[in-house]
Amino acid sequence: MTEPTLRDIRAALERIKPYAHRTPVLTCSTIDSLADARLYFKCENFQKVGAFKFRGACNAVFSLSESEASRGVATHSSGNHAQALALAARLRGIPAYIVMPENAPSVKRSAVEGYGGIVTLCKPNLASREETLAKVAAATGAEVVHPFNDYRVIAGQGTAALELLEEIPDLDAVIAPVGGGGLLSGTAICATELRPGIQVLAGEPHAADDAFRSIQAGRILPSDDPQTMADGLRTSLGELTFSIIRRLVEHIITVEEEEILQAMRLLWERAKIVVEPSGAVPLAAVLSRSAEVTGKRVGVILSGGNVDLGALPFR
Amino acid sequence: MTEPTLRDIRAALERIKPYAHRTPVLTCSTIDSLADARLYFKCENFQKVGAFKFRGACNAVFSLSESEASRGVATHSSGNHAQALALAARLRGIPAYIVMPENAPSVKRSAVEGYGGIVTLCKPNLASREETLAKVAAATGAEVVHPFNDYRVIAGQGTAALELLEEIPDLDAVIAPVGGGGLLSGTAICATELRPGIQVLAGEPHAADDAFRSIQAGRILPSDDPQTMADGLRTSLGELTFSIIRRLVEHIITVEEEEILQAMRLLWERAKIVVEPSGAVPLAAVLSRSAEVTGKRVGVILSGGNVDLGALPFR
Numbered sequence: 282m283t284e285p286t287l288r289d290i291r292a293a294l295e296r297i298k299p300y301a302h303r304t305p306v307l308t309c310s311t312i313d314s315l316a317d318a319r320l321y322f323k324c325e326n327f328q329k330v331g332a333f334k335f336r337g338a339c340n341a342v343f344s345l346s347e348s349e350a351s352r353g354v355a356t357h358s359s360g361n362h363a364q365a366l367a368l369a370a371r372l373r374g375i376p377a378y379i380v381m382p383e384n385a386p387s388v389k390r391s392a393v394e395g396y397g398g399i400v401t402l403c404k405p406n407l408a409s410r411e412e413t414l415a416k417v418a419a420a421t422g423a424e425v426v427h428p429f430n431d432y433r434v435i436a437g438q439g440t441a442a443l444e445l446l447e448e449i450p451d452l453d454a455v456i457a458p459v460g461g462g463g464l465l466s467g468t469a470i471c472a473t474e475l476r477p478g479i480q481v482l483a484g485e486p487h488a489a490d491d492a493f494r495s496i497q498a499g500r501i502l503p504s505d506d507p508q509t510m511a512d513g514l515r516t517s518l519g520e521l522t523f524s525i526i527r528r529l530v531e532h533i534i535t536v537e538e539e540e541i542l543q544a545m546r547l548l549w550e551r552a553k554i555v556v557e558p559s560g561a562v563p564l565a566a567v568l569s570r571s572a573e574v575t576g577k578r579v580g581v582i583l584s585g586g587n588v589d590l591g592a593l594p595f596r
Numbered sequence: 597m598t599e600p601t602l603r604d605i606r607a608a609l610e611r612i613k614p615y616a617h618r619t620p621v622l623t624c625s626t627i628d629s630l631a632d633a634r635l636y637f638k639c640e641n642f643q644k645v646g647a648f649k650f651r652g653a654c655n656a657v658f659s660l661s662e663s664e665a666s667r668g669v670a671t672h673s674s675g676n677h678a679q680a681l682a683l684a685a686r687l688r689g690i691p692a693y694i695v696m697p698e699n700a701p702s703v704k705r706s707a708v709e710g711y712g713g714i715v716t717l718c719k720p721n722l723a724s725r726e727e728t729l730a731k732v733a734a735a736t737g738a739e740v741v742h743p744f745n746d747y748r749v750i751a752g753q754g755t756a757a758l759e760l761l762e763e764i765p766d767l768d769a770v771i772a773p774v775g776g777g778g779l780l781s782g783t784a785i786c787a788t789e790l791r792p793g794i795q796v797l798a799g800e801p802h803a804a805d806d807a808f809r810s811i812q813a814g815r816i817l818p819s820d821d822p823q824t825m826a827d828g829l830r831t832s833l834g835e836l837t838f839s840i841i842r843r844l845v846e847h848i849i850t851v852e853e854e855e856i857l858q859a860m861r862l863l864w865e866r867a868k869i870v871v872e873p874s875g876a877v878p879l880a881a882v883l884s885r886s887a888e889v890t891g892k893r894v895g896v897i898l899s900g901g902n903v904d905l906g907a908l909p910f911r
Binding site for chain 2: 326
């Protein structure tokens, strides 16, 4: 597959429509006043498995031919992608082999197994993850579905922006968080092709600013064990996502941990929705650069809402 | 004004439409599985001021003639009704006089003043509240708008059920929480007139079960200082709401505090929405009586989402 276009994102939306939620777009006048802009929140926290990840995983799983699909899918992940792939595979009636580090929280393992995923444990380092995944894939013939560096996944993630722009066509800008870059890449392809001239922005934690630094440097500069509460954004860009983001994204706005917490609190207190720290990063970015969006209509992709209610950061 | 009918609720919806949110209806497959029913959550936690109360207050304020309105509105409340009335009055450009007990949390007083309400403090007992309100009303000529025992307010609260039934016409049952009974009364009038044969249910904290006991006894038996985390439901029925509820509501289902907490947790963790304890009571009721709703399509009115994030009940 070559780099996806709007056409591929439209095809992805048709493919996942029977399985994924068309998530609502919410607005909040109090937050608009603070930003001095009109913000449209695309609520992927309401998506299946609680995050946009289901879109990409579902598109990948349902893109497979019958014979490919029959051997199942595989990935290494301890996060939302693992659950998303397991659920998508169950919906197609095929096995999902998930490689997880042995120190992953048991609640995450249970969640994957709850969706029917077959878990293989590995040592908690990237080499062991990749080696174990390669073994599992060789033994089963399963198709490996990378969490972001995969065109099928990127096209699937782009469907959130497609739904958003179908509902609110006249946006001046759209902003997504950036971790591995799958959501941002799909968003950028969709938005720039559907609305030439639209501004595509990204929010990234300062403490995990590999995308910001990589774009500046013109080459991938991964983060090394970044410490941010936005746990979904600790990943670094891949080659496919780097190439798309470099071309189509206007600014990557980095934000401090305190700004992430404030934005998350606003979404909970004022918009009354449960958003995880990673999902609050784009709003934090908008609020930190409100001069640049003054008076604009901005689509804000809230990426997910998976939090541990027993360990919230609010004081 | 006589007891409102569906016609009055329709008129109320036209009246408040320019000011109130048409709140979304959300579903959650995980919660549906637990209930073994199909639940449609009408999200009044997303309403202006974070609760359905804005509907009733707004209908009352915009029902006034120009000359009545010019003298303003008044009420005694320390809760969501105070904020709702202050905001509705500001939208009409008239004063709102709010009597609050002197021990009300300063955050609640600030919220009312933030909406332009003029606060008069009183002693923290019902006699002082009523006496102070009477004085304020006499001095200003303001129209008193009771939080629930007022037909204009009841008609306004019924607009939530009207929107819900417009969107999901084929409900088998609808359930609302009951405190003073304004929301439940409006819901019952709307639902039974629009869908003859629909079941109208209510959820009430066992610890504040005055509505349950009053309906059993055939006369109003107020609760005396009830202790429940569902702080919006500590109020007892009024004469107007008692008469409507007695006639139109099939069951009042009482729930324990632990059930309220569990239902609230489900809504936060699974539906990803911030709902206050009072708003979770109807879901708690559905889950505690799931045998009675098996396979049914049930509209569940989530009444509000105002919580203190610094003092959540989750462990």
